[in-house]
Amino acid sequence: MEKFVIHGGKPLRGEVTVSGAKNAAVAIVAATILCDEQCILENVPEISDIAICVKILKEMGAAVSFTGKNTLKVDTRQIKNPVVPYELARSMRASSYFIGTLLGRFHDASVPTPGGCDLGDRPIDQHIKAFNALGAKNENANGVIRVYADHLVGAQIYFDFNTVGGTINAIFAAVKADGLTIIENAAKEPHIVDLANFLNSMGADIRGAGTDVIKIRGTKFLKGITYAIIPDQIEAGTYMVAAAATHGDVLVRNVIPKHLESITAKLRMIGATVDEFDESVRVYVEKPLVKTNVKTLPHPGFPTDMQPQLSALLSICEGTSFVTDDIFDNRFRYAGELRRMGADISIEGKVAVIQGVKELTGAPVKATDLRAGAALIIAGLCASGITEIEDIYHIERGYEQIDEKLRKLGADIRRVYYNNAEIALSV
Ligand code: EPZ
Numbered sequence: 001m002e003k004f005v006i007h008g009g010k011p012l013r014g015e016v017t018v019s020g021a022k023n024a025a026v027a028i029v030a031a032t033i034l035c036d037e038q039c040i041l042e043n044v045p046e047i048s049d050i051a052i053c054v055k056i057l058k059e060m061g062a063a064v065s066f067t068g069k070n071t072l073k074v075d076t077r078q079i080k081n082p083v084v085p086y087e088l089a090r091s092m093r094a095s096s097y098f099i100g101t102l103l104g105r106f107h108d109a110s111v112p113t114p115g116g117c118d119l120g121d122r123p124i125d126q127h128i129k130a131f132n133a134l135g136a137k138n139e140n141a142n143g144v145i146r147v148y149a150d151h152l153v154g155a156q157i158y159f160d161f162n163t164v165g166g167t168i169n170a171i172f173a174a175v176k177a178d179g180l181t182i183i184e185n186a187a188k189e190p191h192i193v194d195l196a197n198f199l200n201s202m203g204a205d206i207r208g209a210g211t212d213v214i215k216i217r218g219t220k221f222l223k224g225i226t227y228a229i230i231p232d233q234i235e236a237g238t239y240m241v242a243a244a245a246t247h248g249d250v251l252v253r254n255v256i257p258k259h260l261e262s263i264t265a266k267l268r269m270i271g272a273t274v275d276e277f278d279e280s281v282r283v284y285v286e287k288p289l290v291k292t293n294v295k296t297l298p299h300p301g302f303p304t305d306m307q308p309q310l311s312a313l314l315s316i317c318e319g320t321s322f323v324t325d326d327i328f329d330n331r332f333r334y335a336g337e338l339r340r341m342g343a344d345i346s347i348e349g350k351v352a353v354i355q356g357v358k359e360l361t362g363a364p365v366k367a368t369d370l371r372a373g374a375a376l377i378i379a380g381l382c383a384s385g386i387t388e389i390e391d392i393y394h395i396e397r398g399y400e401q402i403d404e405k406l407r408k409l410g411a412d413i414r415r416v417y418y419n420n421a422e423i424a425l426s427v
Helices: 024-036 048-059 093-106 125-133 165-174 190-201 233-245 257-270 305-314 336-339 372-383 402-408 419-426
Strands: 002-007 013-019 039-042 065-066 071-075 106-114 137-141 144-148 157-158 180-184 205-207 213-217 226-228 248-255 272-276 280-285 293-295 320-324 344-348 351-355 365-366 385-388 413-416
Touching: 002 372, 013 024, 013 402, 024 039, 024 048, 024 071, 024 093, 024 165, 024 190, 024 233, 048 065, 048 071, 048 093, 048 106, 065 165, 093 106, 093 144, 093 165, 093 402, 125 144, 125 165, 144 205, 165 190, 165 213, 190 205, 190 226, 233 248, 233 257, 233 272, 233 280, 233 305, 257 272, 257 280, 257 305, 305 320, 305 336, 305 351, 305 372, 336 344, 336 365, 336 372, 365 372, 372 385, 372 402, 372 413, 402 413
Parallel strands: 013 248, 039 226, 157 180, 293 320, 365 385
Antiparallel strands: 002 385, 002 413, 039 071, 065 071, 106 144, 137 144, 180 213, 205 213, 248 280, 272 280, 320 351, 344 351
């Protein structure tokens, strides 16, 4: 087992380069199943969710390999067995993307119910609604979801609410349906635009990605291409918040500032200074940081994937902040861990009430999910004393070399191996 050990209180200073976007990369790697030739994907983050996607493709018979740092060569023409292995599928939410892509290509997909961060109930009823609209049937037995169709025909799909995964899966199946599909109330996240750009570069006909209405005309042949994945706006935001929390001065490179607008606006409201350049942002602090209120919203609103990180920062900002996140059932499981470090945070339904304290103190804590883990790292970086974060496998799912990147910014963070049995024995 591994944990991060952080000696806090050191301002982050210097430059950090953001990797490719996790939530774009998992969708685009799955989308190679729809391609009729070989693809080369660049700026692919080397994180565990991608490693699982690669394993799933290989298990089904595809030829997949990293040909250089962050460059993945994928040829899915040899896939014969459209069945995703159980244990791999249940370790991440993105395994649901193999339903849409296998359905689009083989008209038959059997995928174990997806797993991923425990943020409360995460059904895929909207995904199924989209598949049914295109003419597919579905059954759910033994923990496996099977979706199949004699024929996929373009249709009108109206989502009951914004769903990133539902929108992506609807695109996958519609790209291979006959005729026109119109998706209404579509999610607008940057990774949906990136996926549409990838598919259109292969020859698909997708219009309106990034808006509420996406129109897709089915395409028979999708050619192989070389494609570079967009930078990860959540990774970028995480380093921006860490720079503010440690009262540091950090240049975050390889970003698309437009994707960071809501994060930049919030940091400025708190009192941090954010200078924007063409492909980077600089975050530094010149005055005391103060409370703010935030409600997470689908893009372009403040992203739910940045909520835990911002809450960690607000725990040391003067005044009382209210953080509302009703996108998931429960995305506040980190609150108890922050309280171990001296944060004054209480959860009332979908709202975290955070009373800023002067200083957090280091403590042994556990990452409860990917972004909660990032929040605990931020808390550890600005706390006095030593913080030990266990269950860092959650963090490794979505942050490429986070400890190395932080050390380059002057953080005292070490990866320590430990054996649970020893701890049990030492009790
Ligand atoms: C994607 O999850 C991201 N994951 C999440 O990022 C992100 O938090 C989320 O979008 C919102 O932006 C990936 O891209 C792999 P949703 P997804 O469908 O697709 C409910 C991270 O930290 N819902 O927009 O699962 C759902 O339970 C991860 O990188 C249904 O009820 O999000 C949730 O409450 C965490 N039925 C809400 O809608 C459905 O059929 C939004 O879910 C689908 C969703």
